[in-house]
Amino acid sequence: MGLLIQPSTELFPVAETSDVGAARRAVGKLARTLTLSDGDVGAAELATAELATNLEVHAGSGHVLVRAIPGRRALEVIAVDRGPGVGGAPPGGGGLGVGLEAVDRMASTFDLFSRRAGGTVALARFEFGEPPPPTALEVGGVSVPAAPFDANGDGWAVEYDEAGCTVVVVDGLGHGPSAHEAAQAALTALADTGERDLRTWLQRAHDAMRSTRGGVASVARVDLVRGVVEFAGIGNVSGTTVASAERRGLASRPGLLGTEHRVPRIEVVEVPWKRGSTLVLWSDGLRSGVRLDDPPDLLGHDPAVVAAALHRDFARGNDDATVVVVQERGARTS
Numbered sequence: 001m002g003l004l005i006q007p008s009t010e011l012f013p014v015a016e017t018s019d020v021g022a023a024r025r026a027v028g029k030l031a032r033t034l035t036l037s038d039g040d041v042g043a044a045e046l047a048t049a050e051l052a053t054n055l056e057v058h059a060g061s062g063h064v065l066v067r068a069i070p071g072r073r074a075l076e077v078i079a080v081d082r083g084p085g086v087g088g089a090p091p092g093g094g095g096l097g098v099g100l101e102a103v104d105r106m107a108s109t110f111d112l113f114s115r116r117a118g119g120t121v122a123l124a125r126f127e128f129g130e131p132p133p134p135t136a137l138e139v140g141g142v143s144v145p146a147a148p149f150d151a152n153g154d155g156w157a158v159e160y161d162e163a164g165c166t167v168v169v170v171d172g173l174g175h176g177p178s179a180h181e182a183a184q185a186a187l188t189a190l191a192d193t194g195e196r197d198l199r200t201w202l203q204r205a206h207d208a209m210r211s212t213r214g215g216v217a218s219v220a221r222v223d224l225v226r227g228v229v230e231f232a233g234i235g236n237v238s239g240t241t242v243a244s245a246e247r248r249g250l251a252s253r254p255g256l257l258g259t260e261h262r263v264p265r266i267e268v269v270e271v272p273w274k275r276g277s278t279l280v281l282w283s284d285g286l287r288s289g290v291r292l293d294d295p296p297d298l299l300g301h302d303p304a305v306v307a308a309a310l311h312r313d314f315a316r317g318n319d320d321a322t323v324v325v326v327q328e329r330g331a332r333t334s
């Protein structure tokens with residue numbers, strides 16, 4: 001599939017009934033670019049309206065995250081709130097309420113993470129047509145530009161290979177259109193290289209960003225065959241693995257890409273990857289102190305749900321914010 005450069009996540013705040021329409025219309029517009037079926041478009045719109053209405057009615061307010069998933073005809077809608085939480089019954093268990101049960105039926109994937117007093121994250125993923133064969137690793141992410149910009153100064157991408165995948169997160173200096181240009185220059189330069197050496201990834205990003213204002217980046221490769229995660233970073237895109245409640249920070253080198261003639265010194269670190277491990281990368285649009293063990297059952301959820309919850313709980317709100325989560329399919333642990 002090559003490098004899959006991920007689109008920016010659209011965030012729609014929902015505080016009153018009239019906000020529901022904006023999220024529904026955005027999903028309808030996106031769905032129409034992915035499928036010709038009026039029925040599929042209608043289902044995605046209806047599910048979005050239901051999720052957004054739920055935010056307003058049950059939580060008072062929240063936001064809806066929307067993105068297309070590259071490499072397949074699919075989109076994701078995630079409703080996020082800090083409300084009182086939903087019943088606690090599993091989907092189909094009768095305690096969800098009619099609205100969420102309908103969303104569960106309409107979506108290809110539905111996942112709900114809800115805590116009493118801690119808020120709710122509800123994911124509905126829609127596949128239009130036959131999805132590609134499942135990859136051994138599941139990757140979810142949220143990347144939201146700082147208001148008031150539409151252009152996202154952060155960017156991220158995934159490349160799957162026969163042994164796992166490589167994930168890169170780039171943060172262009174500052175925010176707005178020039179930061180966006182820097183981040184996209186780096187990602188575009190990484191497309192179709194087939195490269196496995198993480199030093200080369202960062203070297204290419206550096207070279208590509210020299211004609212821009214520059215930025216920072218981290219890249220991580222999960223290799224299921226060797227049972228390791230390799231990581232290399234320049235600047236403050238953070239990385240961590242969690243396995244059986246054991247957390248290991250992945251060390252970046254200080255510096256900037258694209259601003260000096262020479263690339264800063266790159267070091268590749270390697271930590272073990274076990275079945276049930278989680279890898280998380282995040283940009284400095286999240287404040288320090290990101291916690292992955294609280295709530296304790298968060299990591300048992302879809303990677304997109306994990307990313308949306310971490311974004312909700314840790315985004316500073318004044319910078320582009322990106323969280324990417326990698327887990328092994330069928331091996332999620334709580």
Ligand SMILES: [Mn+2]
Pocket residue numbers: 171174283284285319320
């Ligand atoms: Mn930043």
